[in-house]
Amino acid sequence: MVPLHLVAGHLGTGKTTVLRNLLAALPDERIGLVVNDFGTAELDAGALAAAEVRSISGACLCCTAPAGFAAAVKELLDAGVSRIFVEPTGIARPADLVDTLRRLPWRERFDLRPLIVVVDPERLDDVRKAQAEIADILVVNRTDLASAGSLAATSAWVSGLWPGPARVIATAFGEVPASILDPVPVPAFRPVPRPTPDETWSARTWTWPPETVLARRALLGALRERGLERAKGIVHTDEGFSALELAGGTIHEAATGWRRDSRLDAIARDPAALDALGAVLARAVVTEEASVGLEIVHADGRVVAWTPEALAAIPGGLDDVGTAVPGRTGPAAPISGLLGDAEGLAVAVAADGYVSEPTAVDVLKTGYVAYDLAPEQGGPLRLLLPPGTGSSCANVKSVVRIAVRPDTGVPRATSGSGR
The missing domain is CATH 3.90.420.10 (Oxidoreductase, molybdopterin-binding domain)
Structure with missing residues (x-):
């Protein structure tokens, strides 16, 4: 399969510089490149000379031009490139691009590699943080221009991400090792902490591949009614990927850009409550059915x-x-x-x-x-x-x-x- 890499980041983070450096590290490969219409302006002629370029004009890859994006990927695969890079606009949502790629009928022809998201520690607002939460590889660029306070704040933010990136690289001038193009393992599950150090607590973890979908309403009902003390997870439901946390009898839910898998960790006094939850989760898996309305x-x-x-x-x-x-x-x-x-x-x-x-x-x-x-x-x-x-x-x-x-x-x- 052809490796396919998404390189995302807001305007001014240096993602195009990161991409330029990665292309320079692959002189012997035939590269396919999908960019928005203004993306090639910052890539020098040398970087583009050996690349097959597909430019999506006048639209964001994840929103108004997903069909053009899909067609561009297929054209590059048909052209026989050895590797594909995708550089969306700064406002693109990486999660939507991942969803689009996973739904393509020719999905088996490429290997979706770790998602690279580039951030600038001096410009890390809530919008940019939301874009970066899906990163497999988080590149903290422009560290040479960042204040000590911004670097400390960025480090604290990264430490608090759950589940978090598999790898974090702090750098300047977009200099990154070519090894960020290699596959990475899914980050290990960090279990929910016990309410007390009491050894009578029982815990259990469930994981599913990203394509498995659970019925949201059944999932919420199970968390609410099964006698659980605490639960935390990220689950692909029939209403999108949701970050869920049960604490104090209340379920907190938020949309998330996480796309690598689904995972749920729960604790209870009575192991039977976890058995019952597992049975409901098994029944909550959605099977594909033809819809007529x-x-x-x-x-x-x-x-x-x-x-x-x-x-x-x-x-x-x-x-x-x-x-x-x-x-x-x-x-x-x-x-x-x-x-x-x-x-x-x-x-x-x-x-x-x-x-x-x-x-x-x-x-x-x-x-x-x-x-x-x-x-x-x-x-x-x-x-x-x-x-x-x-x-x-x-x-x-x-x-x-x-x-x-x-x-x-x-x-x-x-x-x-x-x-």
Whole structure:
């Protein structure tokens, strides 16, 4: 398989310099390079001379141009390159790129290597931290220009990451060893600390490969009702990857960019509680089923199923969605008719397991569900938002579910009967 490397980082972190140095270390290889249209401007002619370059113009790889990104990767594979590098824009979400790559029908033709994320310790705000949390290899660049306080703050932040990167490299001028291109093991699981040093506590750990999906509602119910003292994990659910922590009888939940695996650690006084949790987790694994409609999961747990015929009967539908979303055709139902008086945030789930970023329900209500599309057009159902909403990442092909959650901030907390 062809090694494929994602090199991510915000503008000004030096990720292009890191990439240039890596290309220089591979003079005997035929390199494929996928960049956004302005990415090649900073790569010198020598670095590009032996590379097959595919430039994605006018769009972010993870949001508005995933189809172009997928096509570019396939073109490079067909061209016979020995290695592929992908440099997205600074605002790209690496997790979305990983999700896109894992869903490709030619996934077996490349080996997705450790994700490299470059950060600048002097410019490490919450947005940049969120992008870097998925890093397998975290490159802390520009250390020569950083203050001692910024370096200490960055070190403290890295130490607190859970599960955290497999490797951290502090450097200047983008100088990194070529060994960062090699595979790395998944970081070891750090178990939940015991509430007291009492030896009567029982503990258990479950792990799943990243492609295994668990039903979120079943998972939350199991954590809430199984007599557990504490639990912590990151799990790929049917509503996206979630970081979960049970403490003091409350489940704290937050979206996460972690994509390497799913893992859950739990402790309880009674080992039978862990046995019961394991049985529920086994039943919560989602099997792929053909969908013939759209599920709306409301914040109170209600699930309403809509068939294409029911969608066609919703008032305010369009005979041609192209009048609201240029470039698309076919009949469509207004999402406002599906969500009613719902508020907060929602995620859209595709048939292949892709989950969009949380989007404001009020924004989704401006969009439509096209319900009579061929599979090659993203059908049979496709969620579409008009231009100018600022949420192009919610335009989900083959959508099968929209799940609403209260907008309580991040992290989210649920307790009581809830969902």
